[in-house]
Amino acid sequence: MTDSDTTDFIETTRTSYDAIAKDYSTAYPGLPDRPVDMSLIGAFAALVKANGTAPVADLGSGPGDVTAHVNGLGVPAFGIDLSPAMVALARAAHPGVRFHLGSMTSLDLPDATLGGILALYSIIHIPDAHLPDTFAGFHRILVPGGHVLLAFQKGDPPGLHLTERFGHRIDLRYHWRPAYAVGDMLSKAGLDVAATLIREPLEGERWPRAFVLARKPKEGRSGR
Template identity: 65%
Template sequence: MSSEKPAGPDFLYTTRVSYDAIAKPYSEQFADHLGDRPLDLALVTAFAELVRASGTAPVADVGSGPGYVTARLGALGVPAFGVDVSPGMVALARQAHPGIRFHVGSMTSLDLPDATLGGVLALYSVIHVPDEHLPTAFAEFHRVLVPGGHVLLGFQSGDEAGHLRLTERFGHDIALDYYWRTPDAVAEPLTKAGLHLRARVLREPTGEEKRPRAFLLAQKDG
């Protein structure tokens, strides 16, 4: 994959290069991370039902990675496509799910027309976005949604905010930043972007997880 630095904030470049380096082993380990997490799957299913009930506009799975969540949305009757900053991840998602569209892109500058999506799903992708860039990402979500469209976010959480940089994973050198935040810390810029909170869920860690998982469901005014 090309290591040429794209336009935009530095974190996009480091995230892209890091995920390109680990795309294959990551995709093998997380071929379907929803299958053994029924609560997470229930939330995605509820999100899909809300989108389906409001019309036929498609869903963007932002930070789609290996593409299994994008495929799950399709199985739930929602037209969906994937967007990921890593060309390596996009290539593997296309191989695994040849009937679904995946393209390279960033949540801070979505290459999509205004008011064309029924939903935006971002599971464990805003965790790589620094605080100062969250308002830009959420403004983009608002821009591309149709009136009444929904957003579902999932992210690592806890009692307070934190930051970690991983320099190695799956035996590869990387420079990948992780940010964990309280639900309130994410809800504030989300609502300021015009996406009104409809539900929040905080679940305890399961399996090998070390931190709680938070989910926020929001909606653009109809």
């Protein structure tokens, strides 16, 4: 793995979402009409709140609707996204919520400062080789007892490579994975998998959705 490999997928993901940000937010306005998904986000917020007052980072926050929703549930949350255009849209739509530029692969946050991490349909753009270090970073910045909720399309590799969306030229790769494979990587990073749920596709969806909830042990086991 070289530095250029890392830069390539981060840069292509950033520039692709910059190109489609406005159309994306128009196509998917507000919170999704998916009761199971929203119930899981609510359960995640309740678990974070029960463990203390540390904030949640929504990684790959996009237009910011989920970040704002978690804030509305009484859990302080802020968003991080690769795309400057997405961050600008989120700040305009939710002026009372913090949104920052950044990558979940290299989070510039102090150790043990987050009560929770949300990554909903954002690890799908990270190649397999980069996920172990990404999840180790999650372990580092979570407080003991902190939770992670991941959502991603469940499927077999390689996934998709899109070169056009909403009429824009892009270079966006989507990595599909079995839920157990993601759970295994979380475990190796020292995070205990608490629940895995597979939701079958709803109308307009092509692939099942996987949700994995994990927790950093309060004993501080490193798993590495």
